[in-house]
Amino acid sequence: MRRLGGRGLLLGLAAAAAAVVAARWMGWWSGRAGLRLFVPEELARYRGGPGDPGLYLALLGRVYDVSSGRRHYEPGAHYSGFAGKRLLRWSSVGDLRVRVLENLSPAGRDASRAFVTGDRSEAGLVDDVSDLSFLEALALQNWLAFYEKNYEFVGRVIGRFYGEDGLPTPELMQVEAMASRGAEVGRQALQEKQKFPPCNAEWSSSRGSRLWCSPDSGGVSRDWAGVPRKLYKPGAKEPHCVCVRTTGPPSDQTSGLPALTNRGDLDHPNLGEYPGCPPLAITCPFPL
Incomplete structure (x- = not known):
């Protein structure tokens, strides 16, 4: 699977995809009045347990209140490891089974990369997802759309994907550029399967x-x-x-x-x- 590396290529891909994706993502990326910004340590408190202030999870820096799905996310539930953390998991794109990411990192840490590489060492427990495959990036965006539709958006996490001003970073633009390419790869795979x-x-x-x-x-x-x-x-x-x-x-x-x-x-x-x-x-x- 093709990989993307280097900051110059990162920005080049983002620029090439910007015209295609701007209309769809501008509503998600633009600032909102009263937008709440979290630091990772603060997000880690929202696990839904006794005394916790709420039940939140974040995906690519966007934070959602998943209280309405408490039976799935509260402590002891099947997806409890996601609450207060970055959610990345297995998904499907068309007929392709795609291994995405399931972040079970300790509080205050985003170890997304480890669930792609399998590297559970200290060096591997980082949130750098810049070398995701095209289809993995597309699957992440599909899950983002799911949470946007089904749960309340409550803010953004300051860090790799959003700056202190709440605006997207080049790293987030890279993921979107890769997702755009992933959609193209998925269409090509479907066309080949029909043929x-x-x-x-x-x-x-x-x-x-x-x-x-x-x-x-x-x-x-x-x-x-x-x-x-x-x-x-x-x-x-x-x-x-x-x-x-x-x-x-x-x-x-x-x-x-x-x-x-x-x-x-x-x-x-x-x-x-x-x-x-x-x-x-x-x-x-x-x-x-």
Whole structure:
């Protein structure tokens, strides 16, 4: 997964994405009258326990009152570790399972990075998320939208993502730029899945394995079944099985031009046949 590094590139990405995301995020980023600013040590007091002043959590520097979901967040509840801390967790983007972050850092500390890298050392327990993948950044923004919709926004945390004036820092702009790119990556992945749906697969100790295509294999409903092929993706160690359309013009042919072939996507350069399987067979058995 592509990573972003260096402050110059950070600002470049942020500037490139600014025009696209400004309208959606201006309401979240702009100052509000009476906006409350927290320091991390203060936020850590809002755990929802006896004598605590409230039940808050923060995500990317934005603080939400989650009292209405007390049964989920109060001490001893399933998500109690999130209250008074930064919330980053597993999520899904379209059909892609994305490992995001679950910050279980001690009070007054944001250890978000540790839940991406797995580094639980003192050096790893930091809040630097500048090298998130595109899809991880997008998933964080999706969770931010969830909390914005379902819980009361109460303020911002002074630190990595917001300055003492309550305005966003370059680090927050980086996350937004990465999320914008993540949305593009997600769309590309969905388009590829529509073009090359995954095969059905099964294995048994008595019969061996079998790969086959159907009009709904891979969770993609369509009016063709296709035939199994190996799809070789740049950077991938192994090919994976996809279903390939066998009739009509290639998917990447410009719309409106006469069809040059009637072989669908069979001639795509990243595809390979399975040895021992007839080229147009819908099912490829591989006995033991």
